[in-house]
Amino acid sequence: MQQQRLSGKDDRAAFYDDVDRKIHQIWKDSNEVYGAPRITAELGERYQIVLNRKTVAKRMRLMGIEGISPRAFVPATTIQSKRKSSLPDLVKRMFDTGELNRVWMSDITYLRTGEGWLYLCAVCDGHSRRVLGWAMDSVQDTFLVERALRMAHTLPW
Known part of the structure; x- marks a missing residue:
C-alpha cells in the first residue's frame, strides 16, 4: 500500500492508461470512425481485453474522441x-x-x-x-x- 502511494499510480490506473492507448490506436486505425461497440469488439479480438461497452464509451468520452454514426438519408427522388x-x-x-x-x-x-x-x-x-x-x-x-x-x-x- 505504501509503495502505491509513493509511485503515484495503482494497478487500475496503469491498466486504464494501457487500455486508453489501445482504444485510441483502434480508433485511429479505423480512420476515426469506430464507436464504442466496435472498439469493444476490437479490444477483445486484438488484445483479448474484455470490457463493457459502457466502460469503453466512458474512456472515449474522457479522451474526447467519438465515432461517426451513420446519418439517416432519405434521398430526394422523383x-x-x-x-x-x-x-x-x-x-x-x-x-x-x-x-x-x-x-x-x-x-x-x-x-x-x-x-x-x-x-x-x-x-x-x-x-x-x-x-x-x-x-x-x-x-x-x-x-x-x-x-x-x-x-x-x-x-x-
Whole structure:
C-alpha cells in the first residue's frame, strides 16, 4: 500500500492508461470512425481485453474522441404523378438497337461525400454502354440532366 502511494499510480490506473492507448490506436486505425461497440469488439479480438461497452464509451468520452454514426438519408427522388405517364415508349424497352448513337439512356445516382450528398447524372449509349456525358451537383434538378445531355451532345463521334 505504501509503495502505491509513493509511485503515484495503482494497478487500475496503469491498466486504464494501457487500455486508453489501445482504444485510441483502434480508433485511429479505423480512420476515426469506430464507436464504442466496435472498439469493444476490437479490444477483445486484438488484445483479448474484455470490457463493457459502457466502460469503453466512458474512456472515449474522457479522451474526447467519438465515432461517426451513420446519418439517416432519405434521398430526394422523383415525385411521380398520380396519373399514368402519357409519354410513349418509343424504343419498346429495346435499348440496344445494334447501332451506336441511336438510343441514349440516363440515370441519376446519389454519392455520399464528406460534405454531404452529391447527385451524379450519367448519359450512356444504349449499344456500347459507353458514358457519353455526366454532371454532378448538390441539387437534383433539370439543370443537372441538361448539363449531362449537353456534354453527351458535344462529344465528337
